[in-house]
Amino acid sequence: MLLDSNKIASHNADLLKSHTNKLVFTTSEIGETENIIQKLIDFQIAIPSWALGTGGTRFGRFPGGGEPRSLEEKIEDVGLLHALNNASGAISLHIPWDIPTDYQAIKNLASQHGLKFDAVNSNTFQDQTNQEYTYKYGSLQNVNKAIRKQAIAHNIEVIQQGIALGSESLTVWLADGSCFPGQLNFRKAYQNTLESLEEIYAALPSNWKMYLEYKSNEPNFYSTTVADWGQSYSYVKKLGDKAFTLVDLGHHLPNANIEQIVAILLMEGKLGGFHFNDSKYGDDDLTAGAMKPYQLFLIFNELVEGMDARGMNHAKDLGWMIDASHNVKDPLEDLLQSVEAIMIAYAQALLVDRKALEKAQNENDVVKAQEILQNAFRTDVRALVAEARLRSGAALNPVALYRDFSVRQELIKERGTNTVATGL
Ligand code: RM4
Ligand code: MN
Ligand code: MN
Numbered sequence: 001m002l003l004d005s006n007k008i009a010s011h012n013a014d015l016l017k018s019h020t021n022k023l024v025f026t027t028s029e030i031g032e033t034e035n036i037i038q039k040l041i042d043f044q045i046a047i048p049s050w051a052l053g054t055g056g057t058r059f060g061r062f063p064g065g066g067e068p069r070s071l072e073e074k075i076e077d078v079g080l081l082h083a084l085n086n087a088s089g090a091i092s093l094h095i096p097w098d099i100p101t102d103y104q105a106i107k108n109l110a111s112q113h114g115l116k117f118d119a120v121n122s123n124t125f126q127d128q129t130n131q132e133y134t135y136k137y138g139s140l141q142n143v144n145k146a147i148r149k150q151a152i153a154h155n156i157e158v159i160q161q162g163i164a165l166g167s168e169s170l171t172v173w174l175a176d177g178s179c180f181p182g183q184l185n186f187r188k189a190y191q192n193t194l195e196s197l198e199e200i201y202a203a204l205p206s207n208w209k210m211y212l213e214y215k216s217n218e219p220n221f222y223s224t225t226v227a228d229w230g231q232s233y234s235y236v237k238k239l240g241d242k243a244f245t246l247v248d249l250g251h252h253l254p255n256a257n258i259e260q261i262v263a264i265l266l267m268e269g270k271l272g273g274f275h276f277n278d279s280k281y282g283d284d285d286l287t288a289g290a291m292k293p294y295q296l297f298l299i300f301n302e303l304v305e306g307m308d309a310r311g312m313n314h315a316k317d318l319g320w321m322i323d324a325s326h327n328v329k330d331p332l333e334d335l336l337q338s339v340e341a342i343m344i345a346y347a348q349a350l351l352v353d354r355k356a357l358e359k360a361q362n363e364n365d366v367v368k369a370q371e372i373l374q375n376a377f378r379t380d381v382r383a384l385v386a387e388a389r390l391r392s393g394a395a396l397n398p399v400a401l402y403r404d405f406s407v408r409q410e411l412i413k414e415r416g417t418n419t420v421a422t423g424l
Pocket of ligand 1: 050094121173213248275283323424
C-alpha cells in the first residue's frame with residue numbers, strides 16, 4: 001500500500017493552524033530552534049523487520065491481521081512509516097527470516113520508498129530447517145567445534161547477504177550461556193566465543209562495522225556469555241577498530257544506570273549503536289519511552305554531550321535502531337510511537353544548556369544541575385518534532401493520519417486477516 005502525498009497534504013492542512021500556534025509558542029520559549037529542527041530532519045531510526053508483525057510471548061501469539069507476508073511487504077510497511085514520519089528511512093533485516101530471492105528487485109523496492117538497509121542481524125538462537133547441528137547448548141561458545149563452525153559460517157553468509165543489499169554492519173546477538181551452575185566453564189566459553197567472533201570479524205569488508213549486543217539473561221537463566229557491557233567491551237576491544245558494543249535498552253538488570261554505560265562506551269570509542277525499546281521488568285521490548293521517558297532523555301543527554309565532545313555526526317556516526325515489538329498494539333502504530341518518543345528525547349537533549357550545566361558541575365551546584373536537566377526534559381518539544389516532519393513532507397500527526405485513512409483496514413483487505421509475519 002502506498003500513501004498518496006495528497007492525503008498527507010490534506011491532513012497537514014487541517015492541522016496547520018493549531019500546529020503553527022504551538023510552534024510559535026515553543027520557539028518563543030526556547031529561542032533558537034532552526035538548528036534543532038534541522039538536526040531532527042536529518043535524524044533517521046532504522047526499523048527492525050521483525051517488529052512489523054504482532055509479537056508473541058512464550059504463551060501465545062495473537063496476530064492482528066494484515067501482517068506482511070514477505071520481505072517485499074515488510075519493506076512496504078517501513079515505507080509507509082517513513083512516508084508518515086520521514087524519520088524511519090532504513091530497515092534492519094534478520095537472516096534467515098528475511099532472505100531476499102532477487103537482491104536487485106529488493107534494492108529497487110527499498111529505494112523507491114527512500115529506504116536504506118541498516119545492520120543485518122544473524123540468528124543462531126534458533127535452529128533453522130536443514131541445519132546439521134543444534135544450538136541447544138550454544139552457538140559461537142559451543143564446546144563442539146563443528147557447531148561453532150556452523151554458526152561462524154552462518155554469520156559470514158549474513159555478511160554476504162548484507163553486502164549484496166548495500167548494508168554496512170552486522171549485529172550479533174548471542175543467546176549463548178548456561179541455565180545451571182556447573183554447566184559451562186565460563187573461561188572456555190569466553191575463549192570459544194572470542195575465537196569464533198575473530199573469524200567472523202575477519203570476513204567483514206573494510207567499511208563495515210560489527211555490533212556485539214549483550215544481554216543479562218534470557219533465554220539462558222544462569223549465565224550469558226556476553227552478559228553485560230563490560231563483557232561486550234572486552235570482546236570488541238580485542239576484535240579491533242570495526243567492532244563496537246551495541247546497547248539494547250532492555251538487556252540490563254533492573255535499575256542499571258544505562259546513561260552512564262553509554263557515556264563511558266562513547267568516551268572509549270566503542271559505542272556502536274542502539275536497540276531502542278522500553279521495559280519494566282526484563283527484555284520487554286515495549287514502545288520506546290513508554291515506561292521511562294526520563295531515562296531515555298538522560299541517555300540522549302549523554303549521547304549529545306559525548307558525540308559533540310568527539311566531533312561526531314549525530315545522524316550518521318552511530319547505529320540508531322528500534323528493537324521493540326508488542327503483542328497487543330498494532331505494530332505500525334507502536335513503531336510510530338517509538339520513533340516519536342526517540343525524537344522527543346533527542347530534541348530535549350539538544351535543548352540542554354551545556355555551558356550552564358558544566359558551570360554547575362564545576363561549582364558542585366547540584367540543585368542547579370538538576371534544574372537544567374529537568375527544565376529541558378519538561379519542555380514540550382512536540383511542535384519542533386512535528387515541524388521537522390512538516391518540512392520534509394511527512395505528517396504532522398502520523399498516528400492520527402494512519403487511523404483517519406484506515407491504513408490497517410486497507411492492509412487487511414490487501415493481505416487478509418490470517419497473515420503472520422516471520423519473527424518471534
Ligand atoms: C534479542 C535481541 C536481538 C534480537 C532478538 C530477536 O533479545 O534483542 O537484538 O535480534 O531478540
Ligand atoms: Mn536487540
Ligand atoms: Mn532483546
